[in-house]
Amino acid sequence: xxxxxxxxxxxTIGVALGLFATWFSIEQGHGFGAVKAGPWLGWPRAGTTxxxxxxxxxxxxxxELPLGLAEGLSFLARSxxxxxxxxxECIYTISPPVPAARYWTISVASPQGVTxxxxxxxxxxxxxxIIRTGPGRFSIxxxxxxxxxxxxxxxxxxxxxxxxxxxxxxxxxxxxALKGSDMxxxxxxACA
Amino acid sequence: xxxxDRFLGWLPWILAAxxxxxxxxxxxxxxxxxxxxxxxxxRIARVAPLHKLTILAGKPDAMKLLPFEDPSTxxxxxxxxxxQGPLRLKGKLVGDGLMLMSFRNRYGAAFYSMTDRGTSxxxxxxVVVTQAQLEAIEANDPEDETPSELRLTSPTLKGLVILRSxxxxxxxxxxxxxxxxxIACLLEPAPxxxxxxxx
Numbered sequence: 001x002x003x004x005x006x007x008x009x010x011x012t013i014g015v016a017l018g019l020f021a022t023w024f025s026i027e028q029g030h031g032f033g034a035v036k037a038g039p040w041l042g043w044p045r046a047g048t049t050x051x052x053x054x055x056x057x058x059x060x061x062x063x064e065l066p067l068g069l070a071e072g073l074s075f076l077a078r079s080x081x082x083x084x085x086x087x088x089e090c091i092y093t094i095s096p097p098v099p100a101a102r103y104w105t106i107s108v109a110s111p112q113g114v115t116x117x118x119x120x121x122x123x124x125x126x127x128x129x130i131i132r133t134g135p136g137r138f139s140i141x142x143x144x145x146x147x148x149x150x151x152x153x154x155x156x157x158x159x160x161x162x163x164x165x166x167x168x169x170x171x172x173x174x175x176x177a178l179k180g181s182d183m184x185x186x187x188x189x190a191c192a
Numbered sequence: 193x194x195x196x197d198r199f200l201g202w203l204p205w206i207l208a209a210x211x212x213x214x215x216x217x218x219x220x221x222x223x224x225x226x227x228x229x230x231x232x233x234x235r236i237a238r239v240a241p242l243h244k245l246t247i248l249a250g251k252p253d254a255m256k257l258l259p260f261e262d263p264s265t266x267x268x269x270x271x272x273x274x275x276q277g278p279l280r281l282k283g284k285l286v287g288d289g290l291m292l293m294s295f296r297n298r299y300g301a302a303f304y305s306m307t308d309r310g311t312s313x314x315x316x317x318x319v320v321v322t323q324a325q326l327e328a329i330e331a332n333d334p335e336d337e338t339p340s341e342l343r344l345t346s347p348t349l350k351g352l353v354i355l356r357s358x359x360x361x362x363x364x365x366x367x368x369x370x371x372x373x374x375i376a377c378l379l380e381p382a383p384x385x386x387x388x389x390x391x
Binding site for chain 1: 205208209210211212213214215216217219220221222224225228230231232234235256257258259260261262263264265290292293294296297299300301302303304305306307309310347352354356358359360361362
């Protein structure tokens with residue numbers, strides 16, 4: 001009888017541990033093949049048929065449809081350039097460079113990927129509409145109070161993520177070679 | 193009984209628990225795409241009929257439907273089921289804006305993707321087929337003519353075509369939607385002699 005209960009105990013622990021490992025690995029991201037460049041994380045193959053099983057599992061749960069390789073690359077930032085988690089109460093400045101692409105866009109979303117809306121109807125910027133101060137020079141300000149230039153209004157409190165998408169980019173095939181210095185920097189200012 | 197003896201007694205049980213954990217972990221990861229009831233295909237199936245281009249822009253829940261979509265793109269979907277016949281996607285793009293096109297299997301993974309630059313001068317003519325349908329179409333091809341359409345073999349019988357049209361500036365959104373409307377998604381009559389064995 002002792003052996004029976006011992007086996008039951010072992011099986012229960014094993015199943016729980018296995019399911020926990022599954023949950024944990026899927027919460028962490030989209031499997032192997034992550035590209036990390038500064039605060040930005042990308043999974044170039046997550047949306048393709050060559051994705052690994054972890055990426056497939058993660059996508060089946062979140063229901064997102066990541067870009068195919070020929071469409072472009074998308075990157076996620078959950079923290080600023082010094083590694084502190086992004087908070088809606090803080091002011092952030094996003095500065096160049098941005099890797100070469102036909103178009104790029106930056107938008108703000110909740111950690112679950114729902115675009116954050118605000119009373120001003122601005123949820124992000126595209127490379128076309130950004131106001132530049134010189135060739136390749138711009139800055140985007142994320143803040144709850146009105147800012148001059150490229151102001152991305154924030155509302156409420158709590159964590160958020162930044163999504164950078166590079167559309168029709170030659171970088172697709174060499175994403176793993178991207179360094180932090182190739183990607184936009186995210187600098188934190190004052191926090192409310 | 194010393195601590196060491198007790199530990200040795202438990203060791204096989206601990207190992208057994210770890211092995212079970214590993215098997216459960218790997219099985220659940222591999223099974224998840226098949227067991228997921230709320231994946232992209234299931235969500236899109238609720239709002240988009242088969243073989244019809246459905247524009248998700250303007251639907252307030254479109255963003256909740258598919259997380260991490262770009263708010264500056266208009267999205268259209270076309271769901272297909274190749275057991276009913278091949279799917280044709282055709283149209284002439286009205287502008288020169290950025291259009292992203294991906295052809296995805298039942299699990300949302302793209303087996304082919306391209307942009308508007310991949311079309312022949314803005315004209316899109318793609319047919320999505322099974323292996324058997326492809327062979328039947330090729331058997332009917334004229335001898336000395338290269339086909340003018342792009343033929344894609346889908347790894348699964350069901351799947352999705354996702355079109356995303358970028359609105360470079362906020363005011364461009366209606367134009368981005370128009371761009372999507374210039375493309376039609378149609379069920380083709382099954383080519384003669386094509387079964388649906390493959391999938």
